[in-house]
Amino acid sequence: MNAPAPFDDARARALLRSLFDAAVARAQPAQVIGQCLPPPPDAACGRTLVIGAGKAGGAMAAAVDALWPADAPLSGLVITRYGHTPPAYAAQPGRIEVVEASHPVPDAAGLAATARLMALTQGLTEHDLVLCLISGGGSALLTQPAPGVTLADKQALNKALLKSGAAIDEMNTVRKHLSAVKGGRLAALCAPARVVTLLISDVPGDDPQVIASGPTVPDASTCADALAILDRYGIAVPPAARAGLESGAFESPKPGDACFAGNEVHMIATPRQSLQAAAEAARAAGLAAHVLGDDLEGESRTVGQVHAALARSVARHGEPFTRPCVILSGGETTVTVRHASPGRGGRAGEFMLGAAIALQGQPGVWALAADTDGIDGVEDNAGALITPDTLGRAAALGLKPGEFLDRHDAYGFFSAVGDLVITGPTFTNVNDFRAMLVV
Template sequence: MRVSPAERRAFLTSLFDAAVDAAHPAKVIAANLPLRPKGRTVVVGAGKGSAQMARALESHWDGPLSGVVVTRYGFGVGCDRIEIIEASHPVPDDAGLVASERLFGAVSGLSSDDLVIAVISGGGSALLPAPPEGMSLADEIAVNKALLASGAPISAMNAVRKHLSTIKGGRLAAAAYPARVVSLIVSDIPGDDPALVASGPTVPDETTRYDALRSVERYRLSLPPSAISHLRSEAAVAPRPDDPRFAGNEVRIIASAAVSLEAAAAEARRRGIEAFVLSDAIEGEAREVARTHAALALQMAERNVGHRKPAVLLSGGETTVSLRGNGKGGRNCEFLLSLAIDIQGRSDIWSLAADTDGIDGSEENAGAFADGSTVARLAARSLDARALLDANDSWSAFHEIADLFSPGPTGTNVNDFRAILVE
């Protein structure tokens, strides 16, 4: 396989596009809509893909409809009957606080004849700040920042978030009772536990405030005194899954990383490239996950291990970044910079890692490209790849050599997408 760098990147991009397309609300919403109720139909939702979900739902719904959905700034789309609110992600703001109040207002006063359709995708936790009594929005922002910097897995983060909120952990669905709630969820969670997506505003789970306190201790979270005080009080107790208010509700995972990775694999094979899906649920430190991926790619490149080449290794899930420096860059760029260090000098390994929602971290890129020349090209600009990695400054690294990948908002969110081409 002798092709140009541009052709290799175009191939990797086509796999990303196939993964995103398989999870797009326009393709998956229609087959998952519930039957019309006798009474009203109200739509609520939150997440980076929730506006696209709302528009797809609206276009396929035969009957009266109203509702409120919150998404990230710049991710909104036009709807005729559902109001779209934009708020801040990953750090909550006042607009998110207003959105939470509006969602509660939308589900208040409903009857057992009414139906609530919740469109939920990843990112909803930050978009729905709703601090309990005794905590302020500033306190919730401090909690969120501490969690993002901790390196804790998403399950631990959400155990803390749901017990420091009046809307997460099933509380929005409880407020809609006695109306029936059907949750349509685009999962960005390894393992696809619906209660973890956006910290489960309409889906309760089994975790307790004691689990949240153990997470605080284990990951050495520095939280505001008001947050610790709340976790130690009975006020933090969240509704349980066996609460009778949830008895008639339904939860449907309508898109996930597993389906998207299989779509990418099918696209690779259509183009004559063998594909192997390693896992759709990989977690851990981004730089360490990268080292494992690099080892697999190097083994495939250097040995005949029963796999036909060229081939592409695919994986998904959600890695974490423990902040050590003050640089810029999300987990996908951190993954790639670590990978680039281990494959430096190779001319036969090429990679793309990106978040399927179109944003990696706090910048405007979804991820980046890396290959065996990445470290050398940084060095030619007097930049040390390892020093940049140590400073968590992967965005600056790939920005400097024009290797950022920026497709813009995609309308969905099934978390990280990683593709490594081995020639």
Template sequence: MCAQPTSSVSAKPDSSWSAAQIRAFLREMFDAAVASASPSRVLAQALPEKPKGRCVVVGAGKASAAMAAALEEAWPDVPLGGVVVTRDEHAVPTQHITILEASHPVPDERSEAAARAILKAVEGLSADDLVIALISGGGSSLLALPAEGLSLDEKKKIGKDLLHSGATITEMNTVRRHLSGIKGGRLAQAAFPARVATFVISDVPGDDPAVIASGPTVPDNTTALDALRIVRKYDLALPEAALAHLKHEADRTHGHTPDVAEGNSVTMIATPFLALQAAAERARQAGVTPLVLGDALEGESSAAGVVLAGIARSVKMHGVPVAAPAVLLSGGEMTVTIRKGEKPGRGGRNTEFLLACAQALDGEQGIWALAGDSDGIDGTEDAAGAIVTPDTLSRGKKRDLDAQDFLKNHDSYSYFKEIGDLVITGPTLTNVNDIRILLVLPTE
């Protein structure tokens, strides 16, 4: 789990700062962002009045187990029970709530079993009962119940194809919802007439609760036609059963979103924007001017690396849009498109962004960067991300590493591993998407 942020640097940064001080400062900003989204910090203050009847807890996502533990700590006098599913190695001890683990980012048989267990947990409830749903990013693959007529293997293939297609997280989850037996509000329907209070840690641009974990307790405002448009847009070869299901749903004259209790609620307890604000505050404490470029940036990771490198250079050369010392902060979820025929190496959105950024900076002095996934896992690797320094490329050349070849082969993890600049946090037990930090220092 990511350590709480500490302060190892205090003086306003300048050209006298050592490389070790700069690295520590980058890590402090990243850790501050992650810590701001810790369930133990943010859940208790958002909880509703305690229920008259039963309280059943369900949930899915990388942070859901930590959220369940935080709930038990906040409500020690409430009899709690239920089922929560999280990613492998993300479980934490709980007293009453059952924690299951499943596969991410591609579902497995445990994902389907977890979905069925969660549906069973909300059976037979009354209007006096309360269902607390703990939802965070990653829930789409962890809570995988194929729609009628589909198999799990077909769902897994669709998931893999979506991950490699270049589709945004919003587009991917639109398709997932319409091929699911539990998402798109269907879990809330299963709990009816009990009231469902959903608590969400957002990892998606725009913080739309219908997109996060594909919205198992949230009404869906998209249609099967939207899903079919996405399938056509990315030329996805859907299995016949999946295509038939979407066409059948699209032909219906009535909406598919299920009826749910009128008192249902959704509360956003942590978001990418709030995480960026925490990093910005740490920068201010050190006398560095923060500029938040946005919490919902999307697009190709490598292209974004070039763009943000250009902005950082403008800051250094012209003091525009902000004067150095400054830090450029951004969040959101970029994509890495794997084209047909390509055999990718090891890497994720953040390390690909950073390697492209390093190439664009080409050894520019005074500009450093850290980018990482707030859950501690960039793609499927064991690193959250990496750090770029002014000598990232020169150190690689000394080891006969061609950064362009590594980038072309989507093997950015391997490059940063070779030069010793991966950022390893382990599972942080939260997830507010990617945190990108570019630090621009004045140089003599």
């Protein structure tokens, strides 16, 4: 490893952005999906249907369409977030229709698209192949409430869960039990066709049951689990939803159910793979790289404070890592909204604001945190970046970072100091990316 040239602010910023870009590039569907595509069925007796949902859904559909034999029949429908259809595929649509809907709270467009997707599964036979393209965000995009539960009910519950601080596996346990399509039910609709699910993971642990609420895989959680989560966080439950959960009427298909016989699941991109790609890029630049983990969870600001303490120890004492180095981590933190009038921002921004305050202007430390889908929460930024002079520049503007953190307004803070990271949609999604450069 060659020693890196000295770092100034511009070089540090560029290095951190290049590491984020390397992580995103590793998870691009066009680069990874081909190795898991099965051969087409015999066109004389079977057909191939492509369905799915997620923030990477449009790019996954475009990749499948490009790689699938031109003379092999292919059709289907995939749902993605507004603005997340790759421009080339939007300009020249292919054999797979891509429909856009709302995330993270479902809307009528998602409801209508899901109904159309479900209708496409009617009449499938054992000779047919279903390719199911699933990525993070599918829980909101693939929306068909359980009997008696309305779209308004689902929207209210989603909003409450997002503000509660519940972990992603807890939120998706609730979502799948109040759904007519998630939690393995989409696989049941496709039976007896063969289902091959291609997954891009955005959840800690890469559990297929959690990614997009597992529409095509067995669900080991129960209605009782879902109800316990709602009660634990004090979330109001509509009468029809509570009745379905308490009676077990909303139970999901379990491991061993015949509807999953012969189905396959392939994980084509994961947070760890993207972090490893970033680490390789850092080492190529002459820096030691340390991956703390791809599944870190917890309150965003608290995780930021812990990362800051580690970076300060490295900067001041050369422990537990030797300078210069890059510290990488991934996972999905949470933001528990306690302010009556919260500001703007997402997990990555809140992590960065907590870290900036804890670093106290530590010399030689730069950091970037961003969501790999290019959208931090519901804003137009992927995340934010901090430098040794972040707090100094904020003070010169009369900004008090603690006040911004108290009202969950990381977007407002980093916008004012000019340190938002704006990438636009990346057309993939392997969760949060965090990198700290210590020199």
